[in-house]
Amino acid sequence: MFPAIAVAQALSRNAPETQLLYVGRRGGMEEQVVPRYGIPMQTIVAAKLGMLSAASAQSSDVQAVASANGGGDQQTRTLTPASPKNTSFASMKQVNAGVLNVGYAEDGPADGQPVILLHGWPFDIHAFVDVAPLLAKVGYRVIVPYQRGYGSTTFLSPDTFRNAQQSICAEDVVNLMDALKIKKAILGGFDIGSRTAAATGVLWPDRVKALVLVSGYVIANVPANALPAPPKAEYAFWYQWYFSTKRGVLGYTQNTYDFNKLVWSLQSPKWHFDDATFDRTAASYKNPDHVAIVIHNYRWRIGLASGDKKYDSLENKLYAGPVITQPTITIASDFDGANASGTAYRNKFTGKYSHQILDGIGHDVPQEAPQAFADAIIEVAGY
Numbered sequence: 001m002f003p004a005i006a007v008a009q010a011l012s013r014n015a016p017e018t019q020l021l022y023v024g025r026r027g028g029m030e031e032q033v034v035p036r037y038g039i040p041m042q043t044i045v046a047a048k049l050g051m052l053s054a055a056s057a058q059s060s061d062v063q064a065v066a067s068a069n070g071g072g073d074q075q076t077r078t079l080t081p082a083s084p085k086n087t088s089f090a091s092m093k094q095v096n097a098g099v100l101n102v103g104y105a106e107d108g109p110a111d112g113q114p115v116i117l118l119h120g121w122p123f124d125i126h127a128f129v130d131v132a133p134l135l136a137k138v139g140y141r142v143i144v145p146y147q148r149g150y151g152s153t154t155f156l157s158p159d160t161f162r163n164a165q166q167s168i169c170a171e172d173v174v175n176l177m178d179a180l181k182i183k184k185a186i187l188g189g190f191d192i193g194s195r196t197a198a199a200t201g202v203l204w205p206d207r208v209k210a211l212v213l214v215s216g217y218v219i220a221n222v223p224a225n226a227l228p229a230p231p232k233a234e235y236a237f238w239y240q241w242y243f244s245t246k247r248g249v250l251g252y253t254q255n256t257y258d259f260n261k262l263v264w265s266l267q268s269p270k271w272h273f274d275d276a277t278f279d280r281t282a283a284s285y286k287n288p289d290h291v292a293i294v295i296h297n298y299r300w301r302i303g304l305a306s307g308d309k310k311y312d313s314l315e316n317k318l319y320a321g322p323v324i325t326q327p328t329i330t331i332a333s334d335f336d337g338a339n340a341s342g343t344a345y346r347n348k349f350t351g352k353y354s355h356q357i358l359d360g361i362g363h364d365v366p367q368e369a370p371q372a373f374a375d376a377i378i379e380v381a382g383y
Helices: 003-013 030-036 049-068 131-136 168-180 193-204 231-236 238-243 246-254 258-265 275-284 288-302 307-321 332-343 344-347 371-380
Strands: 020-024 041-045 075-078 091-097 100-107 114-118 141-145 185-189 208-212 328-333 353-359
Touching: 003 332, 020 238, 091 328, 100 131, 100 168, 114 131, 114 193, 131 141, 131 371, 141 168, 141 185, 168 307, 185 193, 193 208, 193 307, 208 371, 231 238, 238 246, 238 288, 246 258, 246 288, 258 275, 275 288, 328 332, 328 371, 332 344, 332 353, 353 371
Parallel strands: 020 041, 075 353, 114 141, 114 185, 185 208, 208 328, 328 353
Antiparallel strands: 091 100, 100 141
């Protein structure tokens, strides 16, 4: 059976006049979510076997529609990058969490299912500026933090090591959850945010309900990264090699704005963002620790910078390439190239799983395809 959310999406695109007959329990996710897509739905409680046969013909039609649009374990859609609808969030807040004072956006009801959305480099919370209200509208409590080195997130002490290794970024998420008294959350991320979300799910599995990960399984194996990759892969990470030099540090320090704008255009060539859109994110690069965090992250990934030794046991667990047990949706875009099929990392996910391919979308998936990203969060919440 295809997930109800996928069915609703397929019907809204292909047969908007259809009324959906749902056979199942009252008060489930299907009853709550499907009508929000504008699809009238009648629920029949399947208390008798005869009721199931009465709905069987319509169920098969719905599956055929969903199958035609890629339902099931893998879905492929062709999309055009969206223009921004929002320029700000419902509210901005600050909270002390671990070694940081974290700046974060919040939207949605305080008692809603928590969703934490994690950005990467060279992006910031505005990657989710159109995703947050979509989720808040259907009852989720959405938290979008500036990662260490971005925006209004600052270190509480000038003496703290400006460290960006993956386990400590995952710990930042748990510390934020503790500060906000969130026991368990759905995590979604892209770029470094995807790696952070996955690492959190592995290292603190009891705190993560489900995951949406752009680019799939991107947990870093630093010892393995010491070995060279094929030439095309090396070329794709040109900035990583640049950051490994003194010239690169000086160049990024002096040209942060232009450097990051170039990266945006290279990683999302079909997304014609305007200056105002980029400038909203560029303001976050003025964080006093931005350069130090970015440089440490990329040097650490290839073994040129040390992490904090007290996190060695956590890193060794991640280096081993552990499976992710939580329900997960992975999303691939044009940026992922030959890895877009997801086959290379399918065996890394042992919980309920599906994979989506968004043709026409670049690396900044939530900002270029906010509805698709929000839909993935809603869908994985029902797994």
